Amino acid sequence: EGAAPVYTAERNAPLPLPPAPRSETPVRSALKTWKEPVTGMEFVWVPGGCYLMGSPQTEIGREADEGPVHEVCVDGFWMGKTEVTNGEFKKFQPKHDSRDYQGHSLNGDKQPAVFVSWKDGTAFAQWLAEQNGGQYKFRLPTEAEWEFACRAGTDGARYWGSEPGRACTFENVGDQSTTRQWAMENAHDCDDGYAVVAPVGSFQPNAFGLYDMLGNVAEWCSDAYNADAYTKHQRMNPALTGDKPGGEHVIRGGFWHGEPARTRCALRAAGLPGGMNDDLGFRLVREP
DSSP states (O other): OOOOOOOOSOTTSOOOOOOOOSOOOOOOSOOOEEEOTTTOOEEEEEOOEEEEESOOTTSTTOOGGGOSOEEEEEOOEEEESSOOBHHHHTTTOTTOOOOEETTEEOOOTTSBOOSOOHHHHHHHHHHHHHHTTTSSOEEOOOHHHHHHHHHTTOOSSBTTBSOGGGHHHHOOOSSHHHHHHSOOTTOOSSOOSOSSOOOTTOSOOOTTSOOOTTSSSEEEEEEEOOTTGGGTOOSBSOOOOOSSTTOOEEEESOOTTOOGGGOOTTOEEEEOTTOOOTTEEOOOEEOO
16 A cells, blocks of 8 residues: 655645635535435535635645646536445445544544555446446546635635635645644644544535535545646646556645645645555545
8 A cells, every 4th residue: 555645735834814805605505415325425516616726825734746827627526425424435345444644533434534545436337337237427527626615706815715714614635623633733723523534514615515625534636646737727627537557646625633734725735546555545426
């Protein structure tokens, strides 16, 4: 098992004070949902639209591969309301083990499945399509779809704004609960009540009705990873395929011990297709 190289930022670097939030979470009054009949997994309709993908150079925690900022448009799609859980994934692989982290179980039925590779995510999507008689097509989200879904109509570093201190209302992140268990510098100045992964959907969703987009576990995307991807994107539905077998794939989203710099919609990371970790899972997209 090769661990996916999720972490690229200096963990001990002091973070400057965050700017005032540039946007607040908009309110959607009506959400369109669909329940997959085999696993009971719930999907939310994400309407198509255009947005500015990436982060400005002024965003705190920004990495070089998050630019240049560019306009991207995506068609509407169904996205898993939460990350795929252990209970759902075990319908596909009954012997799957998400293990524990220093005595804290990661294996609960409602916790997100971890120690799952990009290959596992794509295989699960194919299996689910077969279980539905080919009536629906499932896959990992593209990187552009994922960021559009995370932002949910906002343009700040986080879908609730730019203030990292509000994270514990919306996400399971590196916070005071984590710090009480293990020494952690640059933790969020809040307490979400969970030292490791929480049951999915334990916090507030974003305006699209999606949970845990910036916490709990990071998530595999379908795209091949390229540090210069944003110079190669087409405007409509961009997606990068691998130009070499076994190349890295994109990882998006925050995770249960993530510091504020790692809890942003624009954050990008990469992992080998067979890589897996205790803070890495996935959610699915259903094509219309």
